[in-house]
Amino acid sequence: MTKIAKNITKEDVQYIASLSRVHLQGDEVERLTKDLENILGYVHKLEKLDVRAVEPTSHVLPIHSVYREDEVRPSLQQAQATALAVEAHNGFFKVPKVI
């Protein structure tokens, strides 16, 4: 998985923003760079803890294997689903052209 960078740069912030399709304006890049650096500072503190005796987990809850059975439940009506769309067309969600 992604390694935690030591220092957050403006380029890091811009890269993450572009991956997340977030448009940053004005001094936002600068502000977020500081914010992220502070947040990572806390994480670095955690790195100092001795966790050798702790079993690694990928989840906070001590439960596993929660399933549902393969039984059909009603879906939304088309109009209900597309009511959520910024724009809809003939039952489809209409989005800015991709590709």
Added chain:
Amino acid sequence: MNQTTLQKYETVIGLEVHLQLNTRTKIFCGCANVFGKDANTQTCPVCLGLPGTLPVLNRKALEYAVKIALALNCKVNTFVKFDRKNYYYPDLPKGYQISQYDKPIAHDGHVLVTMADGTVKKIGVKRAHLEEDAGKLIHDERANASLVDYNRTGTPLMEIVSDPDLRSPLEAYEYLQALKLTLQYLDVSDCDMEKGSLRCDANISTRELGNNQLGTKAEVKNLNSFKAVRAALEFEEKRQRDVLASGGRIVQETRLWDEAKAITAPMRSKEEAHDYRYFPEPDLVPFVIEEGAIAAVRGAIPELPRQKLERFIKEYGLCEYDGNIIVADPDIAAFFEACAGIYRDTKKICNWLNGPLLQELNARKTGLKDIRITPEDLVAIIRKVDENVLSNLAAKDTLKFVLESGKSVETVVQEKGLAQVSDSGALEGIVEEVIRANGNVVQQIRDGKESAVGFLVGQAMRRTQGKANPKMIGEIIKKQLSVQ
């Protein structure tokens, strides 16, 4: 490209197959998992990725995944978790796909593939994991917009990644066929490439013979049929060799197969370095697959095509060729075995299945399941040929009428008057007519050209609309012409 260049290089191919599982519902919600419905009529807050909803794993999807894993000789991980693969694209309402990263369901398996030259090759399966399918995008050229249908979102997908063990486009094709057949036997997917329930991406690279390191690969996408997989890889193999032979370098890129132009071309969209920032899916707890559950799934795996082929060869004395055609369709294989249970001559059964019956199925563009014929019907037809009641021609007609009407063989033979004329009195008359009408052929026979008898037999058969017994006709002709 000259012969030396051809001999200098080796092609290395690995395939990534995505298989839609035919569970009743989607992988993380209760929406029906069906194809071909009106846009956005099979969605709910979970698969639309609305805030506050939580996915819950479909037990059947995991069971199917384990079934596939075992059938592909994989090791099944007993501890399994899901991860988020983050990317923004309109077909993915959540902004991430729930997939598996470092704890997939299965790893290190293999498929045995009979290659075109008859050799059997073991193709490694590197890993297989479960994930959710994305929605479907339709690009509207005029509107300068894209339209999204989220019905497919959340369809259970099994991704099966092969090792780079394939050495030619043909091997890739054969592997895909063998994989598809195994998956069909498991009945976990309809495996239809045209409907997109089986999709395939290919990684292909080229290296100098004797070099064990992998070359830079190109990923080829948009392969919508088995033929396309092979054709695209053949194009790409030649392209890469040409680049290398002229001193160039292969660039790592994604290329799309253009079916109409029969070329691969680099994907035009901005190729951002894929950075999916995988992390453990917080909305799903991990899964422990108990040994007992694995054993239960293992017990439910049917006889797979390879084992069936070997057994048919051993038990019924089939040749490899017939056997391969028979096992290529699980329904035909079951039909064959039912026939073999009531009729001894399995070669004859094969000839009927692989010949007339398959022709009828192909002509109707349908499968055995959808037509009205039982193994008893087919054996009844074969027996009537054995007993000289039906000529081969009339037997084929009988098969056709039985398929069309669903009536019994006996009824069809009577209603259509297909039984052979074995009444020698009637046949004598017909032969006399034929002899009278073909004086020059008769002369040839008298001159010693005995093969010309066949022509007269054909003429007589035609006059009886194929209902005569050709053997009797032949004898009567020889008798009337007093030749041996």
